[in-house]
Amino acid sequence: MEIRGRPLATVDVAMFAVRDSALQVLLVRRPQGPGEPFPGRWALPGGFVDVDRDADLEACALRKLREKTGIDAPYLEQVGTWGGARRDPRGWSTTHVYFALVPADELPQPAPDAQWHAVDTAQKLSLAFDHAALLAAAVERLRGKVEYTSLPAFLLPREFTLSELQRAYETILGRELEKSAFRTRILATDLVVAVPRRREGPNRPAQLYRLRSRREPVFFQRTFKPAG
């Protein structure tokens, strides 16, 4: 009942996209104002939960997403919550971490203080707070689930070829997959539907597909063969 002793509550969102054939994440610069912790450092976009504006945690995450990218509602998943006395110099705090998958055809200019970074280089920066750990957890969750789900499809434009989908898997996983096994796996599920169009180019045209559901991922029975 009493106000005394309530932890600070924030939400941070790791927004992923495939840009320039690399898995990238959106980072923002911490403000420089007096009393601001980690001024000028790169951080995951986020901020305090606003109990007057946010109906729930997911609404708060969607609001951060909209403020930084203008995107409304792609795939969003809660990664977990980090809470403790030492993670924020302003006091005992909790942060609720989400990751979002932003489709390639809806990528607008990000907010002026925000910038896309390749995940590998982002993980070498010295991020604010414990955001290095949060980002690592989000990346690990994403990479792990990519082994047995259709999540990479949410990073593609509305219509895509199977080769493009395979390349998305390969850039996230950082290893190559076998073509025919990949195709049988994808087509064995209800994941995609062929559309009556083809991707033209200086070679054999490729069948275009769209997702059956732009919201719900598909879970496969097995993982891809692990690295090696």
Next chain:
Amino acid sequence: MEIRGRPLATVDVAMFAVRDSALQVLLVRRPQGPGEPFPGRWALPGGFVDVDRDADLEACALRKLREKTGIDAPYLEQVGTWGGARRDPRGWSTTHVYFALVPADELPQPAPDAQWHAVDTAQKLSLAFDHAALLAAAVERLRGKVEYTSLPAFLLPREFTLSELQRAYETILGRELEKSAFRTRILATDLVVAVPRRREGPNRPAQLYRLRSRREPVFFQRTFKPAG
């Protein structure tokens, strides 16, 4: 910085055990005092985060566990966080949900207001707050992970036979598994180590095993064949 507008922060723990050949969960009765929400209803054990006593969220969950069962540190995993304006009549609140696996040989008398319930019957009770949803999520997480991890081993005594382990899987999953496939799967990993003892009985004695690690579960490459 300002106190105004901070959400309430609680931790709730779904503590699971296998008792009487059933998956059971520990529930507590809500107190009857004036102003207490949901008086007398069953609920998951939990309560407010104490920023003076709890170093972090996991420490808070371990404290709840100790207060209700006397157990110190079995397997503990964060399920997720539920937060919103409407889930607690006292205001905008977040709850951090964990599930714990309590070994069968360490089950003491629970706290006086606590009682073990079979999960199936617990899910038919009208629990306090949104605890029905929290419990459902914890059960779903557990059942889902049991398909491809060694989690049921954390519910057994320190030494157990492969048949006992298989029965733990079967009671959690609610379906029977094939014996030889099960044994090959378990023995193909580093999960268990044989100890030089056998379980005697009115039949052929069984080899006893112990876990190689009492903390870290093993992940299998595939799930068990799904129901049917």
Next chain:
DNA sequence: ACAATAGTGTCTATGAGACAATATGGT
């Protein structure tokens, strides 16, 4: 000998992986 459970073996089905062959567009 019999009951009961532990432990093993054999066969089949499924799907992944490796790798090659074929198809179809542009130039």
Next chain:
DNA sequence: ACCATATTGTCTCATAGACACTATTGT
């Protein structure tokens, strides 16, 4: 014709599942 990529096919291998068989104790 030739290049580049799409798409399909064939073979092998690993492992789960079904099911039956053998093993070892107590009574």
